[in-house]
Amino acid sequence: MLRKRIVIFSGGTLGEWAVQEIREGDVLVGADRGALYLIRHGYAPDMALGDFDSVTDSEVEQIRHASRQFVSCDPVMKDWTDTEMAFTWALEQGVEELVLCGALGTRWDHSLANVHLLRRSLDRGVACRIVDACNELMLTDNRTVLTVRRGRFDHVSLLPLSLNVTGITLSGFRYPLHEATLTIGQSLGISNVLLGEHGSIAVREGLLLVIQSTDRTWS
Known part of the structure; x- marks a missing residue:
């Protein structure tokens, strides 16, 4: 199924600005703590996935019940970051445009790895932007x-x-x-x-x- 626009919310720095990136008809994906951000702002994630090691057990259950789809993996036995898992899932949906929120933060190893994801979307012909409070990258x-x-x-x-x-x-x-x-x-x-x-x-x-x-x- 063609998903025209997918917005991924990851566990980096998020604020009220991120909600403003959501448009009617968007498919909303929460990667780890990004799913909790969506729920706390009144949105049900269309997909929540990750190892959920940055949320409590009770928050994991909250995410599980509020999300339309939920995929959890072992935090040790995995090769991809939560954001890359969400990014790969989005590409598999035949997406035309991707927006990543919460992909930048205090962990610059994660931030730089997420910037490198832009290469994958470019190779696939998918328009992709990484957005935070002060920056927009493509x-x-x-x-x-x-x-x-x-x-x-x-x-x-x-x-x-x-x-x-x-x-x-x-x-x-x-x-x-x-x-x-x-x-x-x-x-x-x-x-x-x-x-x-x-x-x-x-x-x-x-x-x-x-x-x-x-x-x-x-x-």
Whole structure:
């Protein structure tokens, strides 16, 4: 069955901002403590899965009874993080768009692993964003059009996720680039700004991480 848009809530940093990412008709997935977040905000997860080692036994039962589907696994004998389990399940549903909330947090090993998941969605042709209170991340290897989100994300930064990204051309930005190359270890692409409502990013070769961000903290 085609699931047009799936929003995954993981156990990283979540706040009231995350509820605003939910649209009517979304399929909602709770990974571990992310399922409890959904339930406490009045949403029944369409799928709750993980090892549930970050919630109490009583909270696990609450999640089990409130979720439409529930999958639990052993916290020791597993190869994937809870977020990757949810991400893999979502890809298997024939999803067209994925949004990850709570995929970033204090554990930067988990956060960076979740950023790397963007490569899998790109290879599958699935639009995917990672969102938190101050950032929105996506990955591109071709052409991308950004829409300004003033008041929420004011800056646009570009970082290579492959060793080199070549042929980078920006249109509609304060600091333009033309056929530029970014290499891991450079900060040339940090803190650009869209001039109008839209801006385009073109890439000839490589994987470019696009981060829209703000200096302000949202609850």
